[in-house]
Amino acid sequence: MSRVPVYEIDWLEARWRFDHEARDQGLIQHALAFLAQSDDPHIIDLGSGYGANFRHLHPEIPYPHRWSFVERDERLLAQSLQQIKIELALQATNIQVEGKHHSLLDPAWMDILNPGDLVTANAVIDILPESEAITIFQKILERGCAFLATINYLDMAVFPAHPLDEKVIGWYHQHMRQVQSGGGSMGNSWEQSLVRLRNNPQIQFLQAPSIWEIQPGDQAIQSHLLGFMEEAIGEMGHSLEDSEAFQLWLTHRIGALEAGKLSMRVFHQDFLALPS
Numbered sequence: 001m002s003r004v005p006v007y008e009i010d011w012l013e014a015r016w017r018f019d020h021e022a023r024d025q026g027l028i029q030h031a032l033a034f035l036a037q038s039d040d041p042h043i044i045d046l047g048s049g050y051g052a053n054f055r056h057l058h059p060e061i062p063y064p065h066r067w068s069f070v071e072r073d074e075r076l077l078a079q080s081l082q083q084i085k086i087e088l089a090l091q092a093t094n095i096q097v098e099g100k101h102h103s104l105l106d107p108a109w110m111d112i113l114n115p116g117d118l119v120t121a122n123a124v125i126d127i128l129p130e131s132e133a134i135t136i137f138q139k140i141l142e143r144g145c146a147f148l149a150t151i152n153y154l155d156m157a158v159f160p161a162h163p164l165d166e167k168v169i170g171w172y173h174q175h176m177r178q179v180q181s182g183g184g185s186m187g188n189s190w191e192q193s194l195v196r197l198r199n200n201p202q203i204q205f206l207q208a209p210s211i212w213e214i215q216p217g218d219q220a221i222q223s224h225l226l227g228f229m230e231e232a233i234g235e236m237g238h239s240l241e242d243s244e245a246f247q248l249w250l251t252h253r254i255g256a257l258e259a260g261k262l263s264m265r266v267f268h269q270d271f272l273a274l275p276s
């Protein structure tokens with residue numbers, strides 16, 4: 001069985017603002033227009049983490065509705081539910097929430113899907129194996145639900161440019177596609193993996209870019225990203241020459257970060273799939 005990576009709250013909090021600013025608002029409004037047609041508006045959030053989708057979307061919905069949070073990390077699910085319930089009590093809103101402790105690779109979570117539901121997933125699609133992502137995609141649409149998937153990774157750029165950037169980022173992408181124990185995640189190839197679904201005439205498929213603009217002062221998220229790259233590339237068993245090249249690149253990047261001179265662009269795509 002494939003596994004999905006587990007992320008810590010400090011990383012989820014560090015990326016929150018960048019996700020929030022990058023999401024395409026046009027796709028969100030299309031998704032919420034679909035939801036508004038339901039007699040029982042229900043959002044199922046896949047890989048809900050610390051509640052990023054809820055925090056971003058629920059202020060946009062002016063009517064009573066329900067959320068089901070599907071998360072494999074039981075500790076994270078409990079912490080996020082506790083925080084969300086505190087926030088809702090302070091706001092006195094008519095929103096119902098529940099947690100569902102499931103891996104996305106366990107089809108049991110699909111039992112809660114009903115026509116007219118909106119399924120959301122933030123930064124999830126690219127960490128799933130291709131066959132399982134396609135199965136999830138198909139089941140959602142077969143049940144008459146819409147699927148809004150945001151912040152799906154494609155590429156990154158680091159500034160000022162360095163001669164080793166292309167090689168190092170290429171290694172990072174290669175690791176993304178082999179990180180799963182039971183089969184490679186799609187990584188930044190997810191768009192090619194879903195192309196035949198996107199071209200299905202029975203599905204309305206909309207896409208838009210969602211780009212993180214990381215400035216020199218954004219050192220917390222820069223540190224996380226460089227740390228992920230160091231861990232990933234260190235696991236790949238490179239030759240001594242390539243390992244030394246990566247350490248040279250990393251030392252240069254850490255120096256720029258500490259000097260307040262590092263910036264990054266991380267390229268993602270949001271997509272919305274609507275049933276016919």
